Amino acid sequence: MATPNNIDPSEFRRALGSFTTGVTIITTRSAEGEPVGVTANSFNSVSLTPPLVLWSLAKNSRSLRAFESNSHWGVHILSAHQEGLSNRFAKSGEDKFLGVDVEDGAGDIPLLSDCCARLQCKTIFRYEGGDHIIFVGEVLEFDRSELPPLAFHAGQYALAASKGKPVSFTSMQHDEPELTFGEDFIGYLLARAHFQFYAQVMQHAAAYGLTDSEYFLLTILAMRDTQTIEEVSALFSYTGYHITRAMATDLQQRGLLAAHERDSNVEYGLTDAGREVTLRVLSAAKALEIDIESKLGANESFALKHLLKTLIAKTDPGFAHPWNRA
């Protein structure tokens, strides 16, 4: 643990940064009538009755005087699309509002558009907070939208993805869905992400002379001891690939599979040579996954896997799950 006398500011910032926040822009109007705004993630709610919120402003901020002289200010909870606006208001500068559409709010404060929510407030307390002043405001008016939020974590902008709850299956009323396809189409993104990964795995499989279906068959047998062809085929039904007995016979002739008879069914298992080849390809696939996690980041891999699992669960027509061990 870091001790009182040796709190390293950058380590302390990193520890605080592990607390995820939204991003807000807080605006007011100076005594001279100029619009003033700062980006802040120190916002939080305080009280429901009366409706109070708070945020902190550095004592050395150029905007402090405006927030001390004007009791009214507006909190804008930013949407995922407002990263640019957040960056603009995070810097010191004279022309933050240049080209930005503003509406007039309570007390003549400038209000921005396209946010997740806006709260128009009036200072009721200003509290001492070390190198910051804590502003507590009563919420006079507010509005909100359903836009996805901009979040902030570990010093970077982030997206907040719900971990999931029972979903309301709203009936679909799209008789004429708008035909806009492109880089944003989920079917394309899933296919492309899959094929890019898969092409690399198959390079390794092909190096051992294995086709797609042969590779599928071998990986299943590496995870489970022995299986009939029908069992393996059912486990891969989700791919649309078919595993046939001719394929198994061929792999048997190449020394990779062995057949056993059990309860008058023919079951197949890996030979030592078959296990060796399969583990080499799986090992390459695992290395690819580790590489992806390093490129994508640990939190992002975690979130991506979580979202893919949710998608799979919510759209599963009932295919068998090959990884659930029998």
Added chain:
Amino acid sequence: MATPNNIDPSEFRRALGSFTTGVTIITTRSAEGEPVGVTANSFNSVSLTPPLVLWSLAKNSRSLRAFESNSHWGVHILSAHQEGLSNRFAKSGEDKFLGVDVEDGAGDIPLLSDCCARLQCKTIFRYEGGDHIIFVGEVLEFDRSELPPLAFHAGQYALAASKGKPVSFTSMQHDEPELTFGEDFIGYLLARAHFQFYAQVMQHAAAYGLTDSEYFLLTILAMRDTQTIEEVSALFSYTGYHITRAMATDLQQRGLLAAHERDSNVEYGLTDAGREVTLRVLSAAKALEIDIESKLGANESFALKHLLKTLIAKTDPGFAHPWNRA
């Protein structure tokens, strides 16, 4: 806008909920020596010099007396795996610490394990905040981990996924990657998510007598006017599928394609019948996407697409992008 006299508490809560937060458990020890803890998302940082943080506790909380009598408390910024712990400490109950391992912190406060960060604090200010008390504490000691954080948004637990920045391509030092496959393997999740979606699209394509490759060829021609077979084939190289001239000739005979000669190249385009069939299948695919977005939620679809795009960009070996219009 909601006006001062008609602030609807549930609408107000929804507006506040659009601000993403982390989740903390704040612990202390009562005058009687009992461990006390509450789940709070009202935490935020205040000051770096001195190191100050704050959080708010409801005035009617059963834990208020303990936090008023003990100047020391510990903030635990929870990791994505600690949703259960968060739920447990969010409820009123006598046995929140039952079976939970605790360490002793500054001032004998109970510290929990496996968090993103822990901050041991001493109250320096207690401020009035409507129906809550705002506790401002000086951080005496802290530690942190690299665990993925638990976030909270719109009344639900969430994951925070970085929007992405330049990534440090750390060299991979895994000579012997651990061979654990299963439902958590990214290759499986990508394949399964892709095939589940794709199988539904192909049901529609098959209803019009189209194979995979034929469907690919037709969709490309629906997006771009005319193309040579070589051009279309390059655009779908990422799938591993090959588009052949024989396929085009066959579709021509079925009245779906027309061939034109240009600059001594043969280019293909859709006939009216071909366009009709293609748009019907694309329309079904679009309806599937809308259905997925409704099942997954708007923020989650947005985050999933963002993460897939990041993955695709970071692992793209240089395949052509079919949706970039020429």
